[in-house]
Each structure stands twice: as structure tokens, then as C-alpha cells.
Amino acid sequence: MTLDIYNVLIGIISAAVFQFVIFAVHIRDYKKEKFLLIWLLGTGFVIAGFFSSFLARNEDIQAYVIMVHNLLLILGQGLYYISLKKYFKPKDMIKNYRLDLGLVIFFLTIFSVFSQNITIRMISNSLVLLLFSLFSLRLLNQNRSEDIRRGSNLFIISNWINIVFWTYRILAVYFVLPKFPRLYEMIIVMSYLSSLMLCVLGSLGLIFLINQRLTSMLEKEKLKFMTIIETSPDSVVVTNLSDGKIVIANNNFMKKMQYSMEELLDETTVSIKIWKDQCSRDNFLNAIKNSENIEKYEDYLYAKDGSKFLGCISANKMSIDGEEYIISIIRDVTKVRETEKKLLESERKYKELAEQLKLEKEIAEKNSLTDGLTGLANRRYLEDRIFYEFARMKRTWMELSIIMIDVDYFKLYNDTYGHMQGDECLKIVANELNNSVKRATDLVARYGGEEFVVLLPNTGKEEAHMMATSMKKNIEDLKITHELSDVSSYVTVSVGVATFNRDTKLPCNMLIQQADEALYLAKDYGRNQVVAANL
Template sequence: MKVDIQTLTLVLGLIFIVQTLVLSVQYRLNRSYDGQLWMALGNGVEALGFLFLGLRSIPALTLFSILGSNACIVLGMMLIFLGILRFLEVRLPLFWMWVLYGLFLLVVLYFSLIQDSTPIRVVNLALVSALINLLTALALFFQRNVHFKTTARILGSIFIAYAFMFLLRIVSALTATAQFSSIFNPSLSQSFFYAGGIVLGNLYTFMFILMINQRLQSEERETQQRFELIFNTTPDAILITKLEDGLITAVNPAFTRITGFLKDEVIKKPILHLGVWSNSEERDRFTRILKETGLCENEEFIFHRKDGTSFTGMVSARTFMMEGQPHIISVVHDITARKQVEEALRESEAKLQDLLQQLEVEKRYAQESAITDGLTLLYNRRHFDATLRSDFYHLKRTEGILSLIMLDVDHFKKYNDTYGHLAGDDCLRKIGGVLKQVVGRTHDTVARYGGEEFAVIMPETDARGALIIANRLRSAVIDLQLPHSTSDVASEVTISVGVVTLRTSDMESPEQVVALTDQALYEAKRGGRNRVVQKDLSNQGNSHQFMQLRWNSNDNSLHPLIDQEHQQLILHSNDLLALLLQGQDKENLIPSLENLLNEVISHFNDEEAILKERSFPQLDEHARLHRDLIDQGRDVLERYKNDTLSQGELINFLIYEVIVHHMLTDDKKFFPYVGPSIPWSMVGRTSNKEIL
């Protein structure tokens, strides 16, 4: 039977076109695997090569047909080989392939353009094709995926058959060169080659599609197995229900452990029949969210167990299609224990806040008690001394006027002996009350100085104003009409009052003001009691521009280091004042000023370290005051060096602001934290009996 070789060539080209279409459709259906498109492209390029081969019968296109068919057929095989490597997830250096392809094309060009030889071209094409098919077969034989191992080996055998056909074609070309004078000369070997190509091409396409499907099925099985493993081993309850009617189709073991319902009790039953939802409104909201968005994340709901107990679950759910119907997969994480811990933490936090508030109240009470007289509820002697010192130095800097009133209950010892100490305590309380009423200004200070003696500090009050207040105080005590039958002055309780008004710039220390006022009080007593004696020194001058700072026992914090450094600062400040009084020039003063400022900085650092150790709550604010004072001190000192600041302004800042005002006022806020602790119940409770 005579076989038309040209017809077989056309049929083979059409088969390659069909294979290209089939592989392209397979790629569009499933793009998960790399390499499919390369194989489809390789078949298409081979089909183009056989179409070029069909043009060999046209003499004018012979050279074009030779070059095109050889280039496309080998390139198509290389693309198929590359596609299979990618499908098998094998990565090899392919530079050698393009070198081989280049050498192949050089041989084709030489034996087509320079020395035309069809047999040599046939051998060149068959040799390269056999090598590529053998390499493809080896890649399939040695691939490691067990799920399509048999199919891959069958496909590898097909490529070995391809290689064997090309080797037979080499033998035919070398032994029967006459029949290759034309590519379409009929012969048994030619017919066998093209017929074999048709059969093997169909087998190759079928087996490759089968291998793809086997890989898909195996991965789907693995995915299902992984899902089932996760589904059955996760500690969270998982259930799958139909979106339309809530029919349960699957639950995991954790669902049984958490809810108590067995799998057989819930499968193919609506979830509403189980009664797991504690609130129908929450259930409706959950369903509405899923229907609107298809997703619900980390929503908290209360559920019922089979035994009637409740638990809190955090639910994440989404809709998906299964068996053509919309379903819901829900994951429920039991957070009951966490909610109990959170509730316990909230309760503990509330108790802690209550405790902190109580401690704050007690701290404020302790602070108030530390400066308050327990009997009269006026300020005590300690607060009086601190306030007088602060006002004294402040007014000294501003050259303001200070008035001090001191008063004493007349014949109070006789009152105690006659009416008893309880009545005496009541008398002092009432006098303290009227003193507070008469002295109405907030910046004035009314204090119990000791025993039956009281004092009023009145900054920026002239002699006339102080005298008016003193007389009002005396009259107010008389108006109390407290009987005093053993008094030598009157039938009711009276007081003697001493008043001093002065400029603190004329004084050396607060103690000097107290001494002058006490002297006025003494004169009031000596003058017959129940009277006011005033000394107005506000218009007198003093040749001394500066004073000497003095350490007072009330300034002790009872912390050894802090008190030691405070006293050293007082001492060195007095040394600086002595230099000023001696008229030292600026060059001699600047080193002393710098040393004093450095000593202040060192003291601030030590003080902050101690306060941090003692957990002083206002440490940050206190440290900010330190930084501000240091910055201001450096600026003031620099201005003094540049002759833009007077000596008086410099000394006022360094001594009065930094040392006196800060050290003797602001620092006392932390005294309760650095000194030895005493029971709060003992703070500020002193009766007149204990003093007497």
C-alpha cells in the first residue's frame, strides 16, 4: 500500500494543533500548576514546524521551509521539556540547552546554504530530538511525587519511544541516503516515523492530562485530610450548618466536649432545636451579619450547654458553597475562663482604685494633720514657722511690708483651774473659730502658736490695717461672753494682743520679727491686759542691705543627707553674703557664685535620687522645678557676667528663690516621705493640758 508522506506530515501537524488546544483548555481550567502553558506553546511551535515542512513541495519556498521546520520542531521539543520540568517543580540551569540549540541551527544553516545535504540535516534534527526526548524521559522517571509515579513513568516511556524513533531515523538516513533526496519520498521507515509520531503524540497528550488530573486529585485528598485533621484536633468547637435552614451537617469532637451534645444527637438537625443560643436577638444578629457580609469575626455570644449551664464563646464564621448550597462554617472558642479572669481583674481594679482613693484621702489627712493643730483646727506652730519664713524672704526680695499679730488668753491658767481642762479646750476652740472668722483673707495665716497663744501672719498689710484686725480680734473674743470669774481683768474671757508692722528688708531673720511682736505682746500684758499694743517699724531704715540666713529646727527633714546639704547651702550662702558686704569686685565673686550654683545642682541630684527611692508621688514635678531653677540660675549668672544684671538681682535669685524659697517651702512637701514614719492617729492631736 502506497502511503502519502506529505499527507502524514499534514496530519501530524494537525494533531499537534489539537494537542495545543487541549493543553490550553486544560490550563484555563486549572492554572495551579506551572509548566502547562509552556507545553501548550511547545506543541504549537512543533505544529508550526510541520506546517513549514509542508511547504517543501514549493520550490521557491524550499530554503524557507527547511530553516523554519527545523528551527520550530526542535524549539517546540525544548519548550515541552521546559514545561515538564516546571510541572515537576525541577529547576535546572538551561544555558546548555540554548547552546545546543544554537549549534543545531548552525549545522542546519551550513548544510542548507553552503553545502546542501538532506541526510545530514535529517541526522542533525533526529540526534538533537532524540537527546531532548531522552532528557524529558529521565526527568519523568526520576520525579518524586508518588501520587502520579506510574503515569509519569508511562509518559517517560512514550518519550523514550520518541527518542528510539529518532535514532531509527538516524540509521535510515545514514544507510539509505537515496530515499532522503526528498523529504517526502515514500519508504517504510518514513511511513513508520510519521505514523509512530501520530500515535505517540496522542498517547503523550492523553497521559499528560491524566497526570495533571492525578496530581489534582491527590492534592485534593491531601487538602481534605489536612482539613479533617485540623477539624478533628482543634480545641475549638467547629460546626457546619446550612445557611437556609440551619441544618447541622458536621461537628468536630471539640463541639461535643464544649457543649455536651454528641455528634449523633445533632447531625441533620436544625441548630435552633438544640437551644444553644441564650438570646434569640443575638442569634438573629449573627445570621443577619452572615447573610449581608458573608463573614463574622470574633463576636462574643452566650451559649447554653446540654446540661443547661452557660459559657461565653468567641465566634468566627463565614459562608461557603458545598454541594451547590450555601453553608456556614463556625468556629467557637470557649472564653469563659478568660471572661472570669477579666471580671476578677475588673473587681480587683475597682478595689485597687478604692484603696488608692482611701490612701489619697489618708495622705491628705496626714499632710493636713502635720500642719494642723488638732484641738483648734488652726495651723500649728510648725506651719506657722514655715509660712513666716517663706513670707519673710519673699517680702524681703520685693521690699514689701509684713505685719505679725500675736495674742494670749488672759489668765488662762486660772480659767483651767476654775472650769477644768475640758472647758479650757472648748474655750480655745471657740477663740480659734472667731480668729478664723475675723481674719478673712486667704493669704493671711492664723495659727495656734502654743498653749493659749495664737498668731496671725499678714503679708502686705500696713500698720493701720493690722491695728484694725487686732482690735476686731480682741472685740470678737469679748463678744463670745465666755465667763471667767477668776480673771483680774473682766468677768469674761479676754485677750492681750501685740502687733508689729515692718519691712523685712530691714530685718535679718524671721525670728527677729517674732521677738519684736512678742515684746509688744508682753507690753500689752504689762499694761493691764485686754488691750492691743502696736509697734510700727515700717518707716525705719537699716543700713544693712543683706542679712544672714539661719537654720531652723523646723527646717529639718529628718533625712541625714538632705539636712546636711541644706545646712551647707545655708553656710555657703552666708559666706557669699559676707563677700558682698566686704565690697568684693565681680572677678572675685563669680567663682563663689559658680561654686554655689554647682553645689545646688549636686544637691538637686542627690535629693531626686532619695525621692525616687522613697517613691515620692510628685517626683516628676519636683524634678521639673529643679531643672527650671538650674536653667534660670545659669541664665542669671551669665547675664551677671555680661553686666546686664545687678548684684542685688543675682543674689535675690540665687539665695532667695533657689535656696530659701525652694528649699524652705517646696522641699517641705516631701518631708513626710523621707523622715521616720509616725502613726497618723498621733499627728496634730495636742490639747492645752499637754502643753501646760
């Protein structure tokens, strides 16, 4: 039977093109992986090398076709090796390309492509491809791990087949082919088959490598994720966004909700009644749909035994393989909110108490400066104001007047009408005196017993005298009956007036004494009159 190398080549090319298309479709989802594109390019060179063999029938260009064929085959398998290097990413990748090996491959490639001697060309071509297989085998053995065991096994097998074949081909070309030239076509067909074996098995192995690596990465990420959620002090649960079906939950969640993992899987948060009702879950769902994540969302959640707690939920929406999930971190804040409520209540009571104390303090301060009977300023406050106004008088050219008033024969009034009526009389007199002053700076104070003092800042002698006379008249016009008075049948007052300026030599505590001395003279002169101190 005569072997038609071109019929065999058509079959080989068909298989190679088919696996090229399959591989191209597969790497469409992994465009970012540069090593896949390099491998696909290498496969393209190998297929192009197979196609070039058809032109070898033309004896005029046969030698050139063989050169192109060998070059494309070497480039293709060289790119396979570079793709593997790119995949494993060994340290000092550039330094691993030894200069001497590079030169050997370069010269062998020159001989395998451009040599006119068939034996030299076939041997050098076999050596280059053998070296690529050895380099690839070494790389696979150095980086072999359990994660990529199945994929790397296919690579190792295909490269061992190549190594064995190219070794036997070198021996066959050197020792057998010269004696049996008819075996040439057989050796060529086996070369094509070997290249196809590496192309197909290598591509399949690369697919396995990718899938195994992704599976391993997913397992590691899942383990990492589970480690993270298990170490979380809070309850963590992952649910489907669409129906609320539980996917993963940590031990804290199961303990809090009183469910086992078997009870939770394939159940929804509504079906196991974690939420009060569907409406509660819908409210949470609307909140998470309006934004990618929510924080401190609070609602009551229910455990298996029906007990409830106030859950503070922080949730994130994430997408995995086109499916949307919600990862929720739940913290029981029932006690925290109760404590906050108590603190707010305590704060409210504290504020009320503080306001009450403030009011009481103001009242106490007012009482300490106010006469309890008449509501006028008391003697203590009067003395403080005299000190202040005296200092102001010394700083300015303003005058200061003091009026001292005494109710005439008040002891007789008390003995006749009683102390209660006497107190009422003092209140009426105090009110009239207070109404007689018009300026905010003027002060009316009860000095003691039936005596009153009016402090008039920025008031001269004449003005003070007019004010005193007006007060005396106003008191008498009240017509408060006083039958035993020697000066009138009504209550009257005696008034002493003293006016000072910055030139006065008297100390502050002597000012009121001057008004008192004028008052004494008013009493001595017969009462119910105004006397000004002669200063």
C-alpha cells in the same frame, strides 16, 4: 489494495486538530503555566506540518513542501521537549544543552530539511526526532515521582514508541527502501502515525501531569493545613459560610465540644447547638460578612452536655473553588474574664481604700496642724508659719506684725460657769478673731489655753495696732457675761503687739516673745487694753 496517503493524512489531521482544541480548552484555566503554551505551540507546528503535506501533490513545489513539512515537524517535537524542560525546571537548565548535541541536531536538521537526497533526508529527519524522544525520555526518568506516575507513564510509552519507530525507520530507509521503493508511502504514513501518537498521548499525559500535580499539591496543602490546626493550642473549626456546615475541626475543638468527627461532619453549628440560638449565629455571621476577618469576637458557646463557656473567636473568610468558608479559632476565656472581673473589683476596692486613706491622711494632717477645740491653726503650725514669714521678711522690705491676745480672768470664768461653758466661750472668741482678719495670708492661731496669736505679714506698726484695737472692741461687743471680771461685766481681752522689719537683730524664735512681753504690760496696766512693744 492501494494505500491513499492523503486519506490517511486527513484522518490524522482531524484527530490532531480535535486534540489541539481539547487541550487548548483545558489550558484556559492554567494561563500562568508557560510550559502549556509552549506545548500547545508545538502541537500547532505539528498540525501545520500535516497540513503542508497536501501541497506535496504539486510536483513543482513538492521539494519545498517536504522541507517545510520536516522543519515544522522537528520544531513541534522540539517544543515538546522544551515544554517538558520548562515543566520540570531542572537545575542549570541552560547548561544541560550541550554544545555538541546542539550542533548535531542543527546539522541533522539541515540535512533533513534541505537535502535533495531522499535517503539522507529521511535518515537525518529520523535521527533528530529520535534524539528529541531520547532527551525527553531521559528527562522523564530523572524527574519521575509517585506524584506524577500516571502522566509520566504515558509520556514514557509514547516516547518509547517513537524511539522504536524512528530506529526501525532509519534501518528500513537504509536497508529496505532501496530494494522495495513501493514501501515509501507506508513508511510516510507510519511516520505520521508516530507523530500523532506522540502528540495525542503526550497531550493526554501532560493533562494527567497537571492534574496529578494539582492533586498532590492539594493533598500536601491539606496535610500542612491539618498539621497547623492540630498543633494549635486553641480550638479550630472550618465551616461553610452559607449554612454553617462543619468541614474540618481539630482535636481540641472536638474535645472541647465533646463531639467526634463523625458526629460533626455534615452537621451545622446550629443543628448541634454550639450557638445558643440562630440569632447568635446570625450576629457572628453579620460580623464576618462586614469584614474579611474578625478578632476577639466573644459569645457563649455550648458543648454536647449543655455546659457553656465564653469563647473568644478570631475568624477569617476564605474562598476555595468558588465556595466560601470561615476558619474560626476559638479560645475559652471564661476564667480569664472572671479573673479580669475580680481584678477590676479589686482595683475598685483598692481605689476606694486609697481614697479613704487619702482622706484620713488629709484629716490627720489637718488635725496635726489644727486646734481641736476652736478649729484654728495650732501652735505647731503657727511656729512653722512664723519661720516662713520671717525668712520672707528678710528677703524683702516688708514688715511683719504679731498680735498676742489673752482672755482676761478666764480661770475665774471657768470656775464660775464651768469648763464646758468656758470651752464655748473660747470658740466664740476664736470665731470672732478669725472673722476680724481679711487677707488669706493672715493667720489666727490658738497658742495655748486662753491665749491666741494673730500673724500679719506685710503689716506695719500702725495697721497692726488698729487691727488689735478692733479685735479687742469686737470681743467686748460680743457681751459674753463675766460677772467676776475686775474690768468689765463682759468677757474682755488684753492685747500685745510687736512689729518687725528686715533690720531686726532678733532671731526667729524670739519674735513671739516680744508680743508676749507687750501682752504682759497690757495685763500689768489693768487689762482690756492694747500695748505695742517698743522695738
